Amino acid sequence: MDSVTPPSAAAVHPVIVPLSYLLGTWRGQGEGGYPTINSFSYGEELHFSSNPGKPVIAYNQKTWKLNSGEPMHAESGYWRPKPDGTIEVVIAQSTGIVEVQKGTYNTQDKTIKLQSELVGNASKVKEITRDFELVNGDLSYVVQMATNLTGIQPHLKALLKKL
Numbered sequence: 001m002d003s004v005t006p007p008s009a010a011a012v013h014p015v016i017v018p019l020s021y022l023l024g025t026w027r028g029q030g031e032g033g034y035p036t037i038n039s040f041s042y043g044e045e046l047h048f049s050s051n052p053g054k055p056v057i058a059y060n061q062k063t064w065k066l067n068s069g070e071p072m073h074a075e076s077g078y079w080r081p082k083p084d085g086t087i088e089v090v091i092a093q094s095t096g097i098v099e100v101q102k103g104t105y106n107t108q109d110k111t112i113k114l115q116s117e118l119v120g121n122a123s124k125v126k127e128i129t130r131d132f133e134l135v136n137g138d139l140s141y142v143v144q145m146a147t148n149l150t151g152i153q154p155h156l157k158a159l160l161k162k163l
Contacts, residue, residue: 011052018107019057019081022048026139030158035150041066044158056080081105089114097122110134124148
């Protein structure tokens with residue numbers, strides 16, 4: 001393969017294949033809230049990509065205000081699925097918070113459940129969970145969060161369509 005030829009789907013590492021449905025760009029809308037903030041809606045785009053032959057999925061996310069298009073939040077990281085159905089995820093947020101998540105994926109149900117092992121550089125956030133599910137071809141997720149003042153509670157949810 002020369003340096004100009006794009007990698008084919010066949011170049012996806014075997015460990016990535018069970019989650020290859022994620023690869024590409026997803027866009028939609030979400031809703032957020034928490035006991036300590038006002039509820040809000042947002043636009044969102046997720047992008048999942050893989051490097052040929054590497055057992056990792058690169059992840060990029062950005063959100064914006066629906067009425068103005070003004071950027072709100074962004075994060076990026078890497079998802080490392082294992083053949084046994086476990087997965088490790090590292091995420092760096094634009095707010096300076098970093099997450100190390102571990103969890104499981106189910107290829108039949110097309111679900112991914114993540115639980116924070118570490119939330120770094122966060123004075124208030126103590127725990128984050130992220131649950132993803134493919135529903136009728138759309139990607140849905142729920143993010144829950146615990147702080148030093150509140151137990152684990154819903155924070156974000158969205159429904160995204162593949163572009």
